[in-house]
Amino acid sequence: MNDHDTDGQNPGARYRLWPVRGRTLAGLGATGLILAGVAGAFAYTGGYLTPGELTQARIIDRFQALNGVHPGFRRNHAKGVCATGTFASNGAGAKFSRAAVFALGSVPVVGRFAMAIGKPFMPDNETEVRSLAVSFRPPGGEEWRSGMIDIPNFPVRTPDAFYQFMLASSPDPATGKPDAARFQAFLAAHPDSGPALGSIRARPFATGFDNASYNSINAFRMINAAGTSTPVRWALAAVDPFVPEAPDAAPDKNPNYLFDALIARMERAPLQYRLVLTIGQPGDATDDATRPWPAEREQVDVGTLTLDHIEAEAPGNCRDINYDPLVLPDGIAPSDDPLLSARSATYSTSFTRRAGEAKTPSQVQIPDTQVPDAPASTTQKGS
Numbered sequence: 001m002n003d004h005d006t007d008g009q010n011p012g013a014r015y016r017l018w019p020v021r022g023r024t025l026a027g028l029g030a031t032g033l034i035l036a037g038v039a040g041a042f043a044y045t046g047g048y049l050t051p052g053e054l055t056q057a058r059i060i061d062r063f064q065a066l067n068g069v070h071p072g073f074r075r076n077h078a079k080g081v082c083a084t085g086t087f088a089s090n091g092a093g094a095k096f097s098r099a100a101v102f103a104l105g106s107v108p109v110v111g112r113f114a115m116a117i118g119k120p121f122m123p124d125n126e127t128e129v130r131s132l133a134v135s136f137r138p139p140g141g142e143e144w145r146s147g148m149i150d151i152p153n154f155p156v157r158t159p160d161a162f163y164q165f166m167l168a169s170s171p172d173p174a175t176g177k178p179d180a181a182r183f184q185a186f187l188a189a190h191p192d193s194g195p196a197l198g199s200i201r202a203r204p205f206a207t208g209f210d211n212a213s214y215n216s217i218n219a220f221r222m223i224n225a226a227g228t229s230t231p232v233r234w235a236l237a238a239v240d241p242f243v244p245e246a247p248d249a250a251p252d253k254n255p256n257y258l259f260d261a262l263i264a265r266m267e268r269a270p271l272q273y274r275l276v277l278t279i280g281q282p283g284d285a286t287d288d289a290t291r292p293w294p295a296e297r298e299q300v301d302v303g304t305l306t307l308d309h310i311e312a313e314a315p316g317n318c319r320d321i322n323y324d325p326l327v328l329p330d331g332i333a334p335s336d337d338p339l340l341s342a343r344s345a346t347y348s349t350s351f352t353r354r355a356g357e358a359k360t361p362s363q364v365q366i367p368d369t370q371v372p373d374a375p376a377s378t379t380q381k382g383s
């Protein structure tokens with residue numbers, strides 16, 4: 001299968017629902033946005049949930065069925081670019097966490113901007129869900145990896161619901177159109193997902209990577225020097241002012257318009273984001289990524305991320321990092337959110353598959369920073 005034929009240049013292979021109007025498809029309009037961003041269901045995949053246990057291999061196989069197999073690339077968030085810089089802690093995070101990254105001072109970081117969906121050559125308007133993943137590397141301290149996305153909550157609560165969401169979002173094989181009845185059945189069986197999709201739909205997306213804010217979505221726990229454990233979520237909030245994307249901004253753009261704008265922005269000046277902790281209170285669910293915490297929760301600015309270098313994916317840079325959300329330093333611990341261990345296991349399978357495959361250069365290239373390709377290194381969990 002030729003990547004370039006299937007990733008957007010063949011209009012029949014594309015599947016965008018949000019321009020659709022009408023009562024029957026109103027719910028699916030929101031669904032289209034989310035399936036575009038999170039599940040990445042643009043091609044017919046066929047089949048309903050088959051019997052048997054859900055494993056990370058089955059989830060990755062499902063991503064591959066939805067998006068095609070693109071050797072060497074991530075099975076989700078496949079189109080991306082690397083950025084490096086520093087995180088300057090202001091010391092405020094030490095109240096909640098004894099992790100070295102929160103001591104006053106700066107640590108180097110390796111980041112990656114990406115679009116959701118496992119299609120490395122798709123046009124940038126195929127989804128509005130964008131991500132920023134960061135590896136914080138305090139010298140003499142333990143590494144912290146976090147992948148964040150620009151929506152306020154997740155559409156599903158459990159790994160099984162995620163798998164069924166992918167199936168339910170697939171177009172009907174007979175018509176190539178959304179199967180409203182199947183999606184309604186999914187919503188009926190997963191009462192958390194309707195409100196979660198509504199919450200995502202209620203917030204406008206940013207015009208670019210630079211002025212978006214990226215959320216941890218999942219809750220974690222922070223443990224301070226006294227051993228006190230606090231439920232937290234976090235976000236990287238853009239210092240560049242937020243500008244909402246116009247609803248009809250997408251159709252006729254340069255296929256790399258978002259990445260090109262990001263590169264141009266970073267060539268002008270470093271990009272900055274505030275790392276903001278949201279402090280959970282007793283009763284706030286830590287095991288439910290579909291539900292944001294109340295807006296009045298305490299927010300603590302713990303420092304500034306500055307990204308001052310951008311480069312195409314290449315051997316040894318962000319391309320070869322597994323941004324596993326469970327690579328956590330002492331002082332940050334997982335919550336009871338069931339998505340976390342599923343993410344960790346699934347990213348590992350995606351990493352293992354892509355690490356062993358021949359590489360094709362990324363669609364996102366930057367003049368003067370390209371380096372020749374070579375066998376992938378194996379930066380895995382804990383390495």
Ligand code: HEM
Pocket residue numbers: 059073074075076077080112113114131132133147148149154158159162215216217218289321322323339342343346347350351354
């Ligand atoms: C069960 C639910 C989920 C599954 C199965 C899943 C699956 C995946 C996979 C397979 C990758 C590619 C990993 C790699 O090869 O390195 C990925 C990347 C990513 N996911 Fe998820 N994901 C899930 C939930 C989430 C959630 C809740 C978030 C919220 C922040 C998230 C954020 C990201 C980000 C930011 C990346 C890109 C990381 C990078 O640039 O390398 N995912 N996801």
